[in-house]
Amino acid sequence: MSGLVRLGAAEIAGRVARGEVSAEEVARAFLDRAGALDAQVGAFLDLRPERTLEQARAVDRARRAGQTPPSLAGVPVAVKDVLNVEGWPTTCGSRVLEGYAPPYTATAVERLLAAGAVVLGKTNMDEFAMGSSTENSAYRPTRNPWDLARVPGGSSGGSAAAVAAAMAPAALGTDTGGSVRQPAALCGVVGLKPTYGRVSRYGLVAFASSLDQVGTLARSVEDVALLSSALFGHDPRDATSAQAPPTAPLAGDDGGRGLRGLRLGVPWAALAEGVAPGVMASFRAALEVCVREGAELVDVALPHVRHAIAAYYVVATAEASSNLARYDGVRYGLRAEGAPDLARLYGETRDRGFGAEVKRRILLGTFVLSAGYHEAYYVAAQKVRTLIRRDFEEAFARCAAVALPTTPGTAFRLGERTADPLQMYLADVFTVPANLAGLPGLSLPCGLVDGLPAGLQLLGRPFDEDTLLRAGHAFQGVTTHHRLSPPAFS
Numbered sequence: 001m002s003g004l005v006r007l008g009a010a011e012i013a014g015r016v017a018r019g020e021v022s023a024e025e026v027a028r029a030f031l032d033r034a035g036a037l038d039a040q041v042g043a044f045l046d047l048r049p050e051r052t053l054e055q056a057r058a059v060d061r062a063r064r065a066g067q068t069p070p071s072l073a074g075v076p077v078a079v080k081d082v083l084n085v086e087g088w089p090t091t092c093g094s095r096v097l098e099g100y101a102p103p104y105t106a107t108a109v110e111r112l113l114a115a116g117a118v119v120l121g122k123t124n125m126d127e128f129a130m131g132s133s134t135e136n137s138a139y140r141p142t143r144n145p146w147d148l149a150r151v152p153g154g155s156s157g158g159s160a161a162a163v164a165a166a167m168a169p170a171a172l173g174t175d176t177g178g179s180v181r182q183p184a185a186l187c188g189v190v191g192l193k194p195t196y197g198r199v200s201r202y203g204l205v206a207f208a209s210s211l212d213q214v215g216t217l218a219r220s221v222e223d224v225a226l227l228s229s230a231l232f233g234h235d236p237r238d239a240t241s242a243q244a245p246p247t248a249p250l251a252g253d254d255g256g257r258g259l260r261g262l263r264l265g266v267p268w269a270a271l272a273e274g275v276a277p278g279v280m281a282s283f284r285a286a287l288e289v290c291v292r293e294g295a296e297l298v299d300v301a302l303p304h305v306r307h308a309i310a311a312y313y314v315v316a317t318a319e320a321s322s323n324l325a326r327y328d329g330v331r332y333g334l335r336a337e338g339a340p341d342l343a344r345l346y347g348e349t350r351d352r353g354f355g356a357e358v359k360r361r362i363l364l365g366t367f368v369l370s371a372g373y374h375e376a377y378y379v380a381a382q383k384v385r386t387l388i389r390r391d392f393e394e395a396f397a398r399c400a401a402v403a404l405p406t407t408p409g410t411a412f413r414l415g416e417r418t419a420d421p422l423q424m425y426l427a428d429v430f431t432v433p434a435n436l437a438g439l440p441g442l443s444l445p446c447g448l449v450d451g452l453p454a455g456l457q458l459l460g461r462p463f464d465e466d467t468l469l470r471a472g473h474a475f476q477g478v479t480t481h482h483r484l485s486p487p488a489f490s
């Protein structure tokens with residue numbers, strides 16, 4: 001197997017820029033590896049080698065023509081199948097979108113392409129990003145490269161597994177309630193969910209529009225920062241896209257600045273129960289590293305986060321029930337042919353096209369929005385959301401970042417939680433607060449528990465991804481967790 005697949009995004013871009021390797025050779029190395037190994041993992045829904053190689057050759061031609069190499073020259077990026085890429089189908093892991101070919105490319109992907117990246121393939125996901133294990137994909141489950149009997153997390157499980165198995169150096173995911181950070185943690189890679197509004201949602205198929213955010217996965221914080229610099233920025237085509245100054249978080253950073261003097265809030269009360277002992281031990285060990293490197297720990301309260309799961313599953317399902325009304329067999333994908341009238345065409349298309357979890361969410365979301373229940377559930381959940389945001393505002397008056405485990409446990413077995421949706425939802429307990437409050441969150445590997453990865457999560461003030469990335473970069477400068485690879489895929 002080619003050694004090129006061991007390189008990170010920054011190293012690839014550097015070597016391609018210097019002409020030491022061509023973008024085409026790099027793309028071929030990852031395509032070969034994915035072709036050889038993905039039957040075991042199931043990370044990709046769609047590989048189109050000719051398209052990928054075509055993009056790579058264009059990068060090589062531009063370099064030979066003397067153009068200044070862009071920041072991501074020749075970096076292959078795996079793209080979650082919820083983001084539109086012209087020339088590739090978008091399925092969102094759903095039967096209802098079967099056969100849908102988007103006529104345009106998502107801004108997030110376009111920005112990476114403009115920076116010289118190439119699309120490696122579309123990755124598997126829970127249907128419409130609803131789930132925490134990638135088992136809700138209508139096509140197949142994805143397996144965790146650390147243990148093929150276990151889930152990679154979700155809903156961006158394909159993206160996380162592709163990076164963990166070195167089938168891609170970097171990937172795009174989306175995070176509505178943890179779907180970048182949770183699979184990153186369970187697969188032992190880095191994942192960043194930026195501040196709400198930081199990355200354009202144009203061309204991202206909507207799940208819950210007030211929570212959805214595009215994020216990146218890679219093996220190092222440095223690579224996540226590099227991709228973020230290309231991705232962040234205002235987009236007039238997304239009404240919620242923010243006018244925030246661009247950043248170069250690690251520019252001139254030797255790794256020394258990130259943790260020195262950093263005030264790190266830890267919500268000890270929220271961690272008092274429900275966290276697996278091994279995960280808690282790796283979290284404490286990670287905090288010790290931060291303190292040794294000059295961080296100062298402060299106790300923060302976050303009293304309302306214990307209601308975050310309940311509020312999230314009301315707000316997210318309400319928005320989903322509205323967003324998913326458009327899949328009626330008329331404009332996109334699947335159509336139930338032969339229905340005798342329009343109402344039955346709609347109904348049968350949706351009945352055949354949606355899986356069980358999506359139907360459950362649509363029913364729940366319609367219920368919490370309906371007359372008589374709207375006040376009791378939807379409005380109440382919005383109030384809880386405000387309280388959670390205020391909790392964080394108070395915490396950030398005393399610290400620059402909040403630290404907590406990304407997930408309460410490590411990767412669970414396939415099938416273990418599919419019969420009990422509530423157990424599945426509880427996997428998100430530490431990730432949904434950031435979405436409800438719109439905050440940036442970074443997950444980075446902080447060790448193995450019985451051979452399975454655990455994640456350290458850092459949450460920051462709105463638009464302060466830089467503090468998280470610098471801290472994470474400093475952490476990786478003095479630890480080796482992120483250099484471990486799954487034994488069966490090393």
Ligand code: GLN
Nearest residue numbers: 129130131176177178179
């Ligand atoms: N697991 C959560 C859910 O099922 C989060 C999903 C996501 O972030 N897309 O809703």
